[in-house]
Every structure is written in C-alpha cells, then in structure tokens.
Amino acid sequence: MKGKGQTLQAATIKIFLAHGSPTGLRTAEISNWSGKAITAPRTEFSSLLKREELANPGIYFLTGVDPDTGDDAIYIGEAEKVAGRIKGHANKDFWNSVVVFVSKDENLTKAHTRYLEGKLIEMAQEIGASKVINSQTSGARLPESDSADMDIFLEKCLQLLPVLGVNSFKATVDKATEEEDILYCKIKGLTAKGKRTSSGFVVFSGSKAVLEHRPSSTRFKAKREELMEKGILEKQNNHLVFTKDVEFGSPSTAASIVRGGNSNGLTSWKDANGKKLGQIEEEKT
Incomplete structure (x- = not known):
C-alpha cells in the first residue's frame, strides 16, 4: 500500500457499458492489471448475477443509505463464488448498488x-465516510509475498471505487501536507484548519467552532445539530471541537458550520499570511 503523501501512479481505465447506460451494468479495468470490476444498480441485479465473472472468488460492496440515520452505508463481503453470496443479500433493503472485484x-x-x-x-x-453494516471483520494472514501482491490489488481497487461511485474509502485529505496549503477560519479567538479537496472542503479534526448559532444560521443550524448529535462536533468549555476530519460540499458550508451562521468561504478561509481563499484561487488562474 502507498503511504500517506505518496502519489498514485497514472492509470488508463477502460469502462464498458454493458447495456449502454452510464449508470447501468458496467465493467471497469485498469491497464496492465489482473483485476476487473463489475458494477450494477439494484434494478439490474438479475443481469449482474448472470455474469460469468461472478462464478469466481472475489470481494464485493453493497452501497446505499442507512434507513435509521440517512447516512451513506456500505456492506463489504467476500466469497469463493460471488454470485451465490450476494444473492443472499436480496433481503437487505438498504443497498441500491453493488460493485464486485474479481481476478481475470x-x-x-x-x-x-x-x-x-x-x-x-x-x-x-x-x-x-459511510456506516459499515458488517458486524465484524474477517481478515486472514498471508505469506509475505502474497500479502504484497494483495496490497497492490487493493490499491487498484481503491483507485477504481470512486470512479464507480463508491466514496467510502476516499480519505478526505492527507494532513501531512504542505503548510502553505492549509487554510484557517478564525472567529472569537477560535481557529479551524482545513483544505480544499477535489470534491469540496475538509475541516480537520481538532478545529474549533463557535458554540452558539447566529441568527443567520437558519440553513445550517440543523446540520450543526446533526454533527453534535453524532459526536463529530463536541462541546468543550465555551466552544465546539471537531472530533474527526469532516468534508463539506463547499468552503462556504464549512465556514458556516465553524462560524455558526451564513459565511462566504472564499473570504472566511485564509492562508497563514492572511490571504483569502478567493484571492489565492484567482491568482492561480
């Protein structure tokens, strides 16, 4: 596995739309890799089960939404004959799509x-990032050479999963990043740290946020209360603290959660020299 801070190798991905639909049954492969992914929405489950690849050993992912919390949910499994195993999950109602990885x-x-x-x-x-439905892990000890091969296989799976719509394994950000990439949002003596990501903005664990909602917090009050209920925002003395990294859809949403009310993320987030995010991005264009 690649360590934090290392760059993934460039890759050519081949995706085949079995029925012509970009969201339907499809396969995905990476050049010069022995693995293959097959994915389908639940509406095409029967077609997926007929694929000859699923008669082989593999790993699979059922993704959907937890009906109790509304959070993204995932079930991770393995089987010597994948088709038979995932067929047994037909009685689980949380999942909407399935991804399978096998070896060619x-x-x-x-x-x-x-x-x-x-x-x-x-x-x-x-x-x-998602609620893991599995009650326990399995795992297995392998000879050193086999575990090295499987770590490479795993790396390729992780590279393909986001392409296939599975983001449960996308680590929000590498904290061991350059200091110049870190941005700060300050209010009332409190400081939050974060960074732009490819899909939004992440606020780092340990960041501080105001305790009280501001009058302008109507849009974000419910989200702040949800984060508090989940223990992601925890009260400490007269402020809140992020107990884990959290990725939001935009810098403005992140700033609004930190500041307790509507905030413009392009002006609220600044680098160590006080330069606003909007100005930083404008200078890069």
Whole structure:
C-alpha cells in the first residue's frame, strides 16, 4: 500500500457499458492489471448475477443509505463464488448498488479475498465516510509475498471505487501536507484548519467552532445539530471541537458550520499570511 503523501501512479481505465447506460451494468479495468470490476444498480441485479465473472472468488460492496440515520452505508463481503453470496443479500433493503472485484487470471484464493475484506472493513471504519453494516471483520494472514501482491490489488481497487461511485474509502485529505496549503477560519479567538479537496472542503479534526448559532444560521443550524448529535462536533468549555476530519460540499458550508451562521468561504478561509481563499484561487488562474 502507498503511504500517506505518496502519489498514485497514472492509470488508463477502460469502462464498458454493458447495456449502454452510464449508470447501468458496467465493467471497469485498469491497464496492465489482473483485476476487473463489475458494477450494477439494484434494478439490474438479475443481469449482474448472470455474469460469468461472478462464478469466481472475489470481494464485493453493497452501497446505499442507512434507513435509521440517512447516512451513506456500505456492506463489504467476500466469497469463493460471488454470485451465490450476494444473492443472499436480496433481503437487505438498504443497498441500491453493488460493485464486485474479481481476478481475470483466476489467481484469487479464499485466503486472498478474506485478507482484502478485512483490510477494506478496517479502512472503511477508520475513514468513517459511510456506516459499515458488517458486524465484524474477517481478515486472514498471508505469506509475505502474497500479502504484497494483495496490497497492490487493493490499491487498484481503491483507485477504481470512486470512479464507480463508491466514496467510502476516499480519505478526505492527507494532513501531512504542505503548510502553505492549509487554510484557517478564525472567529472569537477560535481557529479551524482545513483544505480544499477535489470534491469540496475538509475541516480537520481538532478545529474549533463557535458554540452558539447566529441568527443567520437558519440553513445550517440543523446540520450543526446533526454533527453534535453524532459526536463529530463536541462541546468543550465555551466552544465546539471537531472530533474527526469532516468534508463539506463547499468552503462556504464549512465556514458556516465553524462560524455558526451564513459565511462566504472564499473570504472566511485564509492562508497563514492572511490571504483569502478567493484571492489565492484567482491568482492561480
């Protein structure tokens, strides 16, 4: 596995739309890789089960929404014959789509898939982007050479998953980033730290936010209260503290949560020299 701060290798991805629909049954492959992904929405589950690849060992992901909390949810599994195993999940109502990974050279064994499943469950739980439905991890010990091969296989799976709409394993940001990339939002002596991401803006764990909602917080009051209920925003003395990294859809949403009311993220977030985010991005264009 690549460590934090390392750059993924460039890759050519081939996606085949089995029925012509970009959201329907499709396969995905990376050049010079022995793995293959097959994904489908629940509405095409029967077509997926007929795929010959699913008669092989593999790992799979059921993704959807937790009916109790409304949060993204994921189930991670493995099987020697994937089709038979995922067919048994037809009675679970939370999931809307399924992604399967198999090996084109048929060299995946039961120990390999258990190793991958254990790693993936552990990663998903640590990242916390989705609720992991699995009650426990499995995992398996492998010889050193096999575990090295499976770590490479896992790396490719993680590279493909976001392309296929699964973001449960997308670590929000590498904190070991350059200091010049860190942005700060300050209010009433409190400081939050964050960074632009490819899909929004992440506020780092340990950042501080105001305790009280401002009159302008009508749009964000419910979101702040939800974060407090989940323990992501925790009261400490006379302020709130982020207990984990949280990615928001925009810098403005992130700033509004920190400041307790409507805020313009392009002016609220500044670098260590006080330069506003909007100005920083304007200078880069």
